[in-house]
Amino acid sequence: MSPTTTTVPAQLAQLMDGTALARRVAGETAARAAEVARRTGSAPCLATVLVGEDPASVTYVRMKRNRCTKAGIVSRHLALPAATTTEELVSTLRALSEDPTVHGILLQHPVGDHIDERAAFEAIAPEKDVDGVTLSSFAAMSFGRPGFVSCTPGGIMRLLDAYDVDLAGKRAVVVGRSAILGKPAGMLLLARDATVTYCHSRTADLSAHVREADVVVAAVGRPRLIRGEDVKPGAVVIDAGYNPGNVGDVDFDGALHRARLITPVPGGVGPMTIAVLLDQTVTAAERQLGLA
Amino acid sequence: MSPTTTTVPAQLAQLMDGTALARRVAGETAARAAEVARRTGSAPCLATVLVGEDPASVTYVRMKRNRCTKAGIVSRHLALPAATTTEELVSTLRALSEDPTVHGILLQHPVGDHIDERAAFEAIAPEKDVDGVTLSSFAAMSFGRPGFVSCTPGGIMRLLDAYDVDLAGKRAVVVGRSAILGKPAGMLLLARDATVTYCHSRTADLSAHVREADVVVAAVGRPRLIRGEDVKPGAVVIDAGYNPGNVGDVDFDGALHRARLITPVPGGVGPMTIAVLLDQTVTAAERQLGLA
Known part of the structure; x- marks a missing residue:
């Protein structure tokens, strides 16, 4: 018998189901909204x-x-x-x-x-500022002060928590540095003791940074900018990109074979953004109405 | 003749003279302060x-x-x-x-x-807020908005500029994440298009990050935390640490043989902090008195 090549199917990444988590959060939000209405x-x-x-x-x-x-x-x-x-x-x-x-x-x-x-x-x-867009909200996020988070970064943190991703001491690479997504996402990860690198359009060797990352947050809006082959085996990949044709910033098919956890596009980060917006709206109401 | 070992003296890093630069800045500040007094x-x-x-x-x-x-x-x-x-x-x-x-x-x-x-x-x-300590100032620094910078990070940026350090696309590693030093220093470097990594006490392998850094900013207050042997040949080393006995956060003697530019302690970052404070005080006066 001649030797045969056996292809062992690699373990695929687990999908981080933003749709399901957003539904759960929305349920809790609805209950709290009803309580506000009942009491006030x-x-x-x-x-x-x-x-x-x-x-x-x-x-x-x-x-x-x-x-x-x-x-x-x-x-x-x-x-x-x-x-x-x-x-x-x-x-x-x-x-x-x-x-x-x-x-x-x-x-x-x-x-x-x-x-x-x-x-x-x-x-x-x-x-x-339940959408977390003011300078004041950014500073609050950066220093762990009371305030509202930018919704997409806030949704990302909830996804990471829902899947028990340990961040302390881990290398997190944030690709993108926008005021409402990349910058606050990095600050929230830093507050959770990740070692945070901000990459962006001027970064010399993006692949080298991605290859070292335990957690990648892609937040730049360039289709498949993050190559699947660059994803570190076992990494957690958060794709906050939104591009035409439901394409994220990550080469999903490639990353799927290397990552441990990955957000689909759509159905990952997207649904969480609105969930956080509504959650923070109810929190704002509770505070303004003296219930919290 | 037996072969002899010739020791080629390595090129030592150039010192970044904060004392001289601070003196120059202070001279300009004094002239502007005099002009404020003359006009108002x-x-x-x-x-x-x-x-x-x-x-x-x-x-x-x-x-x-x-x-x-x-x-x-x-x-x-x-x-x-x-x-x-x-x-x-x-x-x-x-x-x-x-x-x-x-x-x-x-x-x-x-x-x-x-x-x-x-x-x-x-x-x-x-x-x-001429010392740049408010949340508002931090957010302004982060987003490139008008406002005062935290004085030590502001002094670091002036030193980098005075020595024509190109930051765009370069890897900058900031060691420390305090509200008035590490965090704003990273944001100012990011605004100048560096790829910025925040390291801190929970970072798993500090040496690995330092070894890749084109620019190192040590801002943590732990004597000689940054090992000379980890400094990348040709790197720019900014030591904003202050520890008993005029010891910085960097192993100065070791780094001197590898860096291209390095701040001495004392006489590097320290004098710049006060220079920026006075400069910003005059700017504040100019603005409040309607001169700028």
């Missing part, structure tokens, strides 16, 4: 603000509003014309910040190029 | 607040006040008893924040354990 006579309220009619943004806002309704959160929507100025938007957000019937504020972004997005974000009162 | 009739004013009589803190504050005087900055000193409560300190800092004759505020820290240091820092108005 009014439900938590999230104000959503949309400038213009970008189809993707319209869809996202509609999804968020639908989830609010399902969770027993009142959704108040303000649709502003595309020509809205920074001053007008700031004024709208300040009014919502001062409105005691509104507990959380979401400004759907990106807003148009003619608007100073940072100025708009900063018009949101920190205690209503 | 009153000099920039830094309020220094010291709680208790810790000898090191007393010395630091005295040094800062002396430098103020030399630069033509009025130094107003408040010495509070060791038993000062958080509430009393916050109240003092709020009053200084509202006093139009004070342009910058320095709370000497660490304050006593019985005081909520963060609450005290946050009582400093961001526009007077």
